[in-house]
Amino acid sequence: MSKIENKILTDLVYEKLKVMIDDGVLIPGQKINKLELSQMLGVSQTPLNDALSRLAGEKFLEQRSRQGYFVRAFSDEELVALFEMRGALEGMAIRLCCENATADQIEELSDCFEGFIFPLNDKSYMEYVHADKTFHEKLIRYSGNPILWELSRTSGYMIKSNMKGLTRPPEETYPEHMAMIQALKDHDGDKAQQLMIQHHLRSRNVFRSKLKKKEPNIR
Amino acid sequence: MSKIENKILTDLVYEKLKVMIDDGVLIPGQKINKLELSQMLGVSQTPLNDALSRLAGEKFLEQRSRQGYFVRAFSDEELVALFEMRGALEGMAIRLCCENATADQIEELSDCFEGFIFPLNDKSYMEYVHADKTFHEKLIRYSGNPILWELSRTSGYMIKSNMKGLTRPPEETYPEHMAMIQALKDHDGDKAQQLMIQHHLRSRNVFRSKLKKKEPNIR
DNA sequence: TAAATGTTTTTTGTATACAATATCTATTGA
DNA sequence: TCAATAGATATTGTATACAAAAAACATTTA
Numbered sequence: 001m002s003k004i005e006n007k008i009l010t011d012l013v014y015e016k017l018k019v020m021i022d023d024g025v026l027i028p029g030q031k032i033n034k035l036e037l038s039q040m041l042g043v044s045q046t047p048l049n050d051a052l053s054r055l056a057g058e059k060f061l062e063q064r065s066r067q068g069y070f071v072r073a074f075s076d077e078e079l080v081a082l083f084e085m086r087g088a089l090e091g092m093a094i095r096l097c098c099e100n101a102t103a104d105q106i107e108e109l110s111d112c113f114e115g116f117i118f119p120l121n122d123k124s125y126m127e128y129v130h131a132d133k134t135f136h137e138k139l140i141r142y143s144g145n146p147i148l149w150e151l152s153r154t155s156g157y158m159i160k161s162n163m164k165g166l167t168r169p170p171e172e173t174y175p176e177h178m179a180m181i182q183a184l185k186d187h188d189g190d191k192a193q194q195l196m197i198q199h200h201l202r203s204r205n206v207f208r209s210k211l212k213k214k215e216p217n218i219r
Numbered sequence: 220m221s222k223i224e225n226k227i228l229t230d231l232v233y234e235k236l237k238v239m240i241d242d243g244v245l246i247p248g249q250k251i252n253k254l255e256l257s258q259m260l261g262v263s264q265t266p267l268n269d270a271l272s273r274l275a276g277e278k279f280l281e282q283r284s285r286q287g288y289f290v291r292a293f294s295d296e297e298l299v300a301l302f303e304m305r306g307a308l309e310g311m312a313i314r315l316c317c318e319n320a321t322a323d324q325i326e327e328l329s330d331c332f333e334g335f336i337f338p339l340n341d342k343s344y345m346e347y348v349h350a351d352k353t354f355h356e357k358l359i360r361y362s363g364n365p366i367l368w369e370l371s372r373t374s375g376y377m378i379k380s381n382m383k384g385l386t387r388p389p390e391e392t393y394p395e396h397m398a399m400i401q402a403l404k405d406h407d408g409d410k411a412q413q414l415m416i417q418h419h420l421r422s423r424n425v426f427r428s429k430l431k432k433k434e435p436n437i438r
Numbered sequence: 439t440a441a442a443t444g445t446t447t448t449t450t451g452t453a454t455a456c457a458a459t460a461t462c463t464a465t466t467g468a
Numbered sequence: 469t470c471a472a473t474a475g476a477t478a479t480t481g482t483a484t485a486c487a488a489a490a491a492a493c494a495t496t497t498a
Binding site for chain 1: 225226227229230265268269270272273274275276277278284285296297300301303304306307308310311315364365366367369370373376409412413416
């Protein structure tokens with residue numbers, strides 16, 4: 001039997017704000033006007049403050065002394081760092097999946113990318129975006145590591161790096177995903193981890209090359 | 220010229236609480252009495268609340284609806300997960316060090332474990348504990364990844380897993396550290412990452428074997 | 439015009455009050 | 469003696485008020 005929900009206002013505000021960030025109602029870099037926002041949500045400033053602090057702890061927001069809260073924006077340099085982090089975490093996740101995931105779960109992961117025929121049309125492109133997201137999410141869930149799972153749901157880092165669309169075209173990433181799925185089926189943790197790390201480092205390189213083009217002008 | 224500090228009360232409370240958790244004044248599992256604590260610190264409940272929320276976001280505390288805040292305690296299962304996470308993150312850190320760290324920085328990393336002669340006496344054992352901590356910390360700093368660096372300073376996961384003493388004896392970990400340092404000097408990122416992951420997974424196994432001994436009784 | 443100064447407005451950060459809820463304690467009945 | 473209930477106490481969660489600081493605006497001066 002499911003528990004009766006008896007949530008606290010703070011939690012409701014917290015969840016609402018997270019959705020607002022996810023939906024782009026609150027834009028990266030934007031200043032949060034506490035008074036305005038609390039009136040908009042129909043709550044006092046106290047539960048809003050609590051929610052804002054928590055979101056700052058989770059890196060969705062940034063607090064600047066005496067200036068208030070701002071929606072966290074990631075520089076190109078930080079985006080590079082973000083993909084390195086994801087490579088690390090998801091690399092470990094897929095390794096653990098090789099050890100812990102059931103046959104059914106591996107089947108499910110494999111099914112994510114079933115039936116794509118290239119070149120993709122607009123509809124199947126959208127489906128690929130979705131497949132990509134669920135694949136990486138399920139990997140974490142089936143890794144059996146509760147900390148990774150918690151991080152993926154509550155860390156602004158993980159969620160924000162997942163938000164923007166694809167960084168590389170499906171033609172490029174599809175074979176990489178296939179190779180990972182093969183490694184999963186072979187229960188080859190070392191191989192799978194290597195592949196996942198490479199997968200994310202290649203995405204990182206997209207941002208890093210952007211960065212390098214800028215730098216010379218600054219010097 | 221250094222800026223004049225004009226910190227907010229919330230931040231001071233936040234930092235104080237972090238020290239209190241680190242020093243064991245606040246014990247894992249313990250309930251936080253807000254009224255008592257606010258009086259102890261000589262502040263009102265508002266800045267305390269903000270600090271508590273932030274610390275919950277960073278996973279130092281846990282908030283249970285209508286019961287308040289508790290110092291976060293990690294089960295054996297979560298400790299296993301924690302070391303898997305550290306393996307992932309520090310594995311990436313050492314890989315990046317192979318790419319980005321300067322010769323001086325690699326020298327500095329190597330120096331951490333200079334001059335240990337086995338068997339260690341009480342004094343040199345303590346020095347080894349310290350060396351271990353600084354080695355892993357510097358790796359993250361010299362990786363050039365600002366997100367990893369931020370995480371290592373503000374994530375309850377990272378800090379808490381670092382708090383307890385050594386999980387394995389120096390005799391066992393010393394050669395592992397030496398191998399990593401060699402890989403660093405060779406700028407062999409793949410190798411270094413592999414070694415680091417194995418290093419932490421072995422520590423994980425210490426907790427995992429504890430877990431397995433318990434399980435059969437539950438069934 | 440543009441920079442510097444002074445004034446007003448807005449917004450933050452903090453304290454405090456209070457109602458709702460949980461926890462503890464005492465009492466009753468089996 | 470123990471469990472169940474009712475009452476008292478403590479603690480949380482929320483609203484509100486207000487001082488201090490920042491931001492915006494207007495005014496003066498070069």
